[in-house]
Amino acid sequence: MEKKLFELAVEIVQAQAAMSKMTAEDIEQALVRVYNALHKMRLAEDQGRSILQGETLFQAPGASAGADPLSSIREDKVVCMECKVELRQLTANHLRIHHLTPREYKKKWGFPLKQPLSARMLTNLRSRSAKKRGLPENLRIYLDRKRENKTISDRQIPAAGPSRSKKSSFTTF
Incomplete structure (x- = not known):
């Protein structure tokens, strides 16, 4: 049975490695984590226990349950605080799985609202x-022109007041 668990773990990690860039160290850690998770699930199944959805199967080395959200944004990846998936960028589409918008996610986990939800490498x-x-220079030029146009339009006062039509002194019966 152990060999089958190992083979399953290898297949899972292969699929994961095919979808995202992983270093040899990342692959090794993922293989150990997946194997441990499969092993614990198998033991629970043999003993007739159920594994609760919120129960942690394993603790990654160096990771704590209440990890600092800002430490989830790393140089080459960002970790979703909801499901612990490692991605290059947390997209609105991914956050929709958790029924969150990027703004709600940032507020929930205490990120500054201007903080990009992508790996630092990608942001740079x-x-x-x-x-x-x-783009920065063009933005400055655009904002300066917009400011100038606003001040010019604020200064312009209509030369004549609103025109009123004169009432006729003749009335018809």
């Missing part, structure tokens, strides 16, 4: 790309 890459294309 996008920032460099935007700077290369001149």
Whole structure:
């Protein structure tokens, strides 16, 4: 039976590695975690116990139950605080699984609202790309023009008041 559990763990980790970039160390840790989880589930099944949905099967080394949300955003990945899945970016589509919007997720876990929910590497890459294309300078120019147009329109006062039509002194019966 142990060999089958190991084979199952290998298949699960292979599928996971095919979907996201994983280092050799990540693969090794994932393999150990998946094998331990399968083993504990098998033991519970043999003993007739059920594993509760909220019960933790294993504790990852160095991880605590009440982990700091800001530490979930790492250089090469971000960990969803709801389901502990590691991704390059927490998308609105992923958060919809948990019935949350990005704003609700940030408020729930105490992230600053301007904090991007993506790996630092990805955030830096996008920032460099935007700077290369001149977006910050173009934004400044746009905002300056908008401010100028607003002040000009505020200064313009209509030369003549609203026109009133004069009533005719003749009445018809």
